[in-house]
């Protein structure tokens with residue numbers, strides 16, 4: 001780390017909320033120095049792509065001034081199965097430099113897009129059991145999507161220096177806050193408005209990731225349909241308010257029935273991992289994202305998949321200073337899991 005360098009802003013531009021987090025290094029430990037989020041209008045970001053960059057820029061500017069962001073340098077994150085590909089692959093053993101030379105060629109068969117249209121990165125995990133082979137994590141992100149987000153962030157006055165992906169930001173957040181149990185399989189699942197990101201760690205190393213195009217929006221839509229209300233009113237009902245003609249109890253019964261499809265998707269991804277890994281046990285699920293704030297959502301998911309589910313605690317090892325509203329921050333913390341992971345990146349990280 002560059003001594004004295006200002007920490008970066010973790011800027012998580014989600015399709016329904018944008019979040020900004022900054023974390024300082026204070027005498028070898030972490031301290032929160034900024035935490036804020038604002039909801040954005042629906043349909044500015046659809047399927048992981050920026051649809052209305054002007055309005056998105058306005059929301060980013062609003063967050064920047066509301067949170068009194070002083071640092072421009074930020075870390076952005078990409079997600080979504082239509083723009084991000086993450087694969088764990090086996091390759092013949094070679095050095096980091098050799099792989100850097102040949103990665104585009106190696107990646108071609110794993111990436112369903114034109115290789116010239118993606119930015120590729122990789123991490124060598126280590127040798128495999130088979131002699132002469134090594135495990136590599138390959139990441140490919142569509143250049144035009146990166147461009148859309150980088151441009152809008154720049155137009156809003158930020159300076160993106162690192163572009164990460166949600167699955168790895170979550171892993172980074174986890175590593176800082178949790179003890180790694182060797183051989184344990186931990187599912188980190190982030191359930192946002194339009195995407196579910198799942199990263200299964202085996203002994204702390206990513207063994208499987210998946211982004212699915214489903215999230216809390218299906219609950220909002222179900223409420224809109226059932227009670228014939230606007231998006232804004234449906235969001236209010238979902239967040240616990242009641243309306244003149246709709247009670248909280250009525251709304252919650254729709255919330256729970258619509259959540260079923262989300263549980264099914266999580267369960268399917270876990271089953272898929274287990275079917276490709278000799279039916280390994282899942283030891284724990286760590287639940288992140290806005291849907292984690294739905295009352296009893298963790299318990300219902302646990303019941304459905306038959307695994308212990310806990311709400312993520314992204315500030316276990318990050319001190320919240322007294323001048324900040326710690327009870328609000330802790331309440332909203334699951335929504336900030338990605339932003340915390342981004343904020344823990346430092347200048348010079350890849």
Ligand SMILES: Nc1ncnc2c1ncn2[C@@H]1O[C@H](COP(=O)(O)OP(=O)(O)OP(=O)(O)O)[C@@H](O)[C@H]1O
Pocket residue numbers: 013014015016017018079191192193194195196215216217220235238239240288289290291293294295335
């Ligand atoms: N208190 C709450 N109770 C219930 N649902 C909530 C609450 N707060 C937020 N949500 C829901 O969580 C979702 C937003 O979560 P999050 O901020 O993780 O998503 P996002 O990052 O904007 O979306 P994505 O990553 O999918 O693009 C929305 O669907 C919102 O309605």
Ligand SMILES: [Mg+2]
Pocket residue numbers: 012013014015192193338
């Ligand atoms: Mg998100």
